[in-house]
Amino acid sequence: MSVCMGARRLVGLSLSRSSWILSRGANTSAKTLSSLRRISDPKKDRIQKRDITSCNVVQPLRSENKVTVNFINRDGETITVKASPGDTLLDVVVQQDLDIDGYGACEGTLACSTCHLIFEEETYKQLGPISDEEMDMLDLAYGLTDTSRLGCQICLTKSLDGMTVRVPESSADIRQSDGSA
Amino acid sequence: MRNIKTAFLSIHRLLQASRRHRARSLSACRLFSSYGSSPKVCIVGGGPAGFYTAQHLLKARGDMFVDIYERLPVPFGLVRFGVAPDHPEVKNVINTFTQTAQHERCSFLGNVSIGTDVSVEELKKAYHAVVLSYGAEGNRSMGVSGENLAGVFSARDFVGWYNGLPINKELLPDLNCETAVVLGQGNVALDVARILLSPLDFLKRTDITQQALESLKASKVRRILIVGRRGPLQIACTIKEVREMINLPETKADMLPGDFEGIAEALKDLPRPRKRLTELMLKTLKVDEGGQKASNLWGFRFLRSPVKLLPDADGKRVAGIRLAVNKLEGSGEEARAVPTGQTQDLECGLLISSIGYKSLPIDPSVPFDPHTSVVPNDMGRVSQTAGLYCSGWVKRGPTGVIATTMNDSFETARILVKDMESGPLDLSVNKAGSQEITMLLQTRGVKPVSFSEWEKINSEEVRRGEALGKPREKVLDVEEMLKIAWT
Numbered sequence: 001m002s003v004c005m006g007a008r009r010l011v012g013l014s015l016s017r018s019s020w021i022l023s024r025g026a027n028t029s030a031k032t033l034s035s036l037r038r039i040s041d042p043k044k045d046r047i048q049k050r051d052i053t054s055c056n057v058v059q060p061l062r063s064e065n066k067v068t069v070n071f072i073n074r075d076g077e078t079i080t081v082k083a084s085p086g087d088t089l090l091d092v093v094v095q096q097d098l099d100i101d102g103y104g105a106c107e108g109t110l111a112c113s114t115c116h117l118i119f120e121e122e123t124y125k126q127l128g129p130i131s132d133e134e135m136d137m138l139d140l141a142y143g144l145t146d147t148s149r150l151g152c153q154i155c156l157t158k159s160l161d162g163m164t165v166r167v168p169e170s171s172a173d174i175r176q177s178d179g180s181a
Numbered sequence: 182m183r184n185i186k187t188a189f190l191s192i193h194r195l196l197q198a199s200r201r202h203r204a205r206s207l208s209a210c211r212l213f214s215s216y217g218s219s220p221k222v223c224i225v226g227g228g229p230a231g232f233y234t235a236q237h238l239l240k241a242r243g244d245m246f247v248d249i250y251e252r253l254p255v256p257f258g259l260v261r262f263g264v265a266p267d268h269p270e271v272k273n274v275i276n277t278f279t280q281t282a283q284h285e286r287c288s289f290l291g292n293v294s295i296g297t298d299v300s301v302e303e304l305k306k307a308y309h310a311v312v313l314s315y316g317a318e319g320n321r322s323m324g325v326s327g328e329n330l331a332g333v334f335s336a337r338d339f340v341g342w343y344n345g346l347p348i349n350k351e352l353l354p355d356l357n358c359e360t361a362v363v364l365g366q367g368n369v370a371l372d373v374a375r376i377l378l379s380p381l382d383f384l385k386r387t388d389i390t391q392q393a394l395e396s397l398k399a400s401k402v403r404r405i406l407i408v409g410r411r412g413p414l415q416i417a418c419t420i421k422e423v424r425e426m427i428n429l430p431e432t433k434a435d436m437l438p439g440d441f442e443g444i445a446e447a448l449k450d451l452p453r454p455r456k457r458l459t460e461l462m463l464k465t466l467k468v469d470e471g472g473q474k475a476s477n478l479w480g481f482r483f484l485r486s487p488v489k490l491l492p493d494a495d496g497k498r499v500a501g502i503r504l505a506v507n508k509l510e511g512s513g514e515e516a517r518a519v520p521t522g523q524t525q526d527l528e529c530g531l532l533i534s535s536i537g538y539k540s541l542p543i544d545p546s547v548p549f550d551p552h553t554s555v556v557p558n559d560m561g562r563v564s565q566t567a568g569l570y571c572s573g574w575v576k577r578g579p580t581g582v583i584a585t586t587m588n589d590s591f592e593t594a595r596i597l598v599k600d601m602e603s604g605p606l607d608l609s610v611n612k613a614g615s616q617e618i619t620m621l622l623q624t625r626g627v628k629p630v631s632f633s634e635w636e637k638i639n640s641e642e643v644r645r646g647e648a649l650g651k652p653r654e655k656v657l658d659v660e661e662m663l664k665i666a667w668t
């Protein structure tokens with residue numbers, strides 16, 4: 001867990017892009033990440049862009065290292081999948097082709113909040129710190145709870161094995177945010 | 182890197198989508214084979230609402246055909262022409278829209294203006310159902326004298342200009358003044374302020390138009406006041422946008438501490454989003470009391486409404502704005518601004534009014550509520566008009582992020598499918614769909630732009646962008662777009 005969270009950092013725009021691929025690719029080595037960090041010094045980068053999770057976990061080779069995740073979908077149906085540590089919950093939804101309407105619209109770049117998930121209290125506590133940027137997007141999510149997180153920011157670890165996450169109901173009536181006036 | 186990522190995800194999703202659709206189509210055909218013809222639906226407007234409605238319809242029924250009509254030769258509505266150039270992540274939704282457009286049962290027909298080239302009545306004849314998703318193309322006016330002075334712009338036009346909306350390409354705003362006032366405190370107002378104060382070295386790596394970049398290079402704007410009629414607890418923008426203002430380099434927040442009296446005490450009762458936003462604003466007061474060095478200033482001005490725009494000595498250009506000083510009646514989100522009778526003048530050489538977009542009526546046969554400026558509807562079913570639906574800003578009014586538009590479009594699609602299955606929409610009649618409409622268009626001398634033709638424009642824009650070190654350089658002229666599409 002701590003490894004995964006330790007790899008989170010505020011990154012410049014160019015790095016957000018790269019780290020996104022890295023988090024998707026299997027082997028995100030610490031070496032690659034730190035060399036990328038050098039290219040884009042967050043202090044120099046004028047607008048500090050979002051905190052993208054970089055899952056600094058080496059992909060296990062054997063399938064028994066997989067983690068079980070239960071998704072309770074909007075219709076109440078539970079979908080159980082096996083996924084690899086190091087993947088984000090967005091990766092899981094995409095790779096396993098889970099039928100969750102509109103999930104992950106911004107493709108994991110902390111710009112949409114459509115990957116909102118609700119965790120059980122105990123699991124939530126294990127997820128580690130949450131960045132200001134993730135909180136900012138979560139604040140726009142419909143049906144925000146005290147144990148809400150954005151799935152694209154959550155990396156799977158062995159200790160999360162067997163967890164259950166709930167997909168919040170979507171409502172057509174989200175008027176708390178204002179994109180225009 | 183970005184392309185690799187996009188390609189990876191697109192291929193991945195494409196494979197999955199086609200797998201899923203094949204399976205669904207087969208079972209759906211079996212299910213619905215008792216009907217006379219396959220359901221044909223058309224959507225008016227190729228923005229997020231149009232694409233999300235189409236996506237849900239195609240998924241819900243494996244026998245449904247969906248055509249998207251768009252006025253411009255290019256798709257994606259405000260994702261292309263509204264969303265700020267420094268928010269490329271928000272534009273990732275384009276990847277999903279592209280997959281929808283490339284779906285075998287979906288067609289995109291650009292360069293067709295509904296209400297002008299084809300009427301809604303004609304669409305209703307050709308399709309089982311018509312979904313209006315044509316957004317909000319007008320803007321609310323301030324309703325005060327002086328709106329026509331040089332140096333006064335609507336945010337809609339200003340945003341359209343820096344984002345390459347063809348109709349705004351001649352705007353060429355004169356940025357030769359130190360102070361700009363933005364009226365309105367929503368996210369669009371903050372987009373405008375941020376673009377005006379962002380370092381050029383950063384902007385030149387975005388898809389902002391080269392033309393806008395040149396104007397911004399010559400800009401003298403150093404101070405932006407963002408004016409709202411109510412107080413800090415009613416501000417309409419979201420926290421991400423305020424944080425972006427705070428993080429602008431060499432830029433300092435210039436707030437009036439007096440505006441925040443009593444606000445800290447109110448914090449504890451606020452819902453989390455409002456609380457965090459307010460805390461962030463309060464924090465800027467503290468940081469900036471520290472006197473950090475900055476060449477640019479931005480700040481909110483609260484409890485002010487426009488009275489009139491003040492002209493310069495020649496009477497041609499704006500030189501300032503007279504504001505009514507308000508007080509609040511009531512509290513919380515519902516608090517109302519009431520004028521105190523006092524006024525205050527602010528000097529400015531540029532005034533951008535960002536008090537809201539507004540939908541316009543599309544066709545006399547379509548109901549339209551002039552007070553709320555939306556198509557009256559119940560969950561997307563247009564009132565008293567069978568076969569007509571709506572989604573997005575024209576359904577709900579021009580507020581909310583793309584995710585909001587997505588949810589309400591899914592709702593409209595669900596309702597439409599329900600109406601197909603439970604009666605109100607008669608599928609036993611055969612409808613000719615786009616065949617009938619393209620024939621009409623041909624006789625009227627209108628040639629639609631297909632999605633693969635848009636992809637030619639897209640490639641050309643990306644190619645032009647590469648030469649400049651940008652993700653794309655938009656084509657600003659409709660004629661030129663058409664030329665690229667058809668050669």
Ligand SMILES: Cc1cc2nc3c(=O)[nH]c(=O)nc-3n(C[C@H](O)[C@H](O)[C@H](O)COP(=O)(O)OP(=O)(O)OC[C@H]3O[C@@H](n4cnc5c(N)ncnc54)[C@H](O)[C@@H]3O)c2cc1C
Nearest residue numbers: 179226228229230252258259263295315316573574582583
């Ligand atoms: C300046 C600005 C910045 C924004 N930034 C963000 C952001 O960063 N993040 C976010 O989540 N949301 C943002 N939004 C909100 C988001 O853009 C909207 O939620 C969304 O675009 C609404 O979708 P729509 O399809 O209803 O309207 P639109 O996007 O306006 O699409 C309507 C489409 O219909 C077409 N059309 C109009 N009339 C006709 C006709 N007669 N015939 C055929 N076609 C027609 C138009 O050309 C257009 O393509 C922003 C909005 C604005 C205005």
Ligand code: FES
Nearest residue numbers: 106108112113152
């Ligand atoms: S996918 Fe958009 S914020 Fe997570």
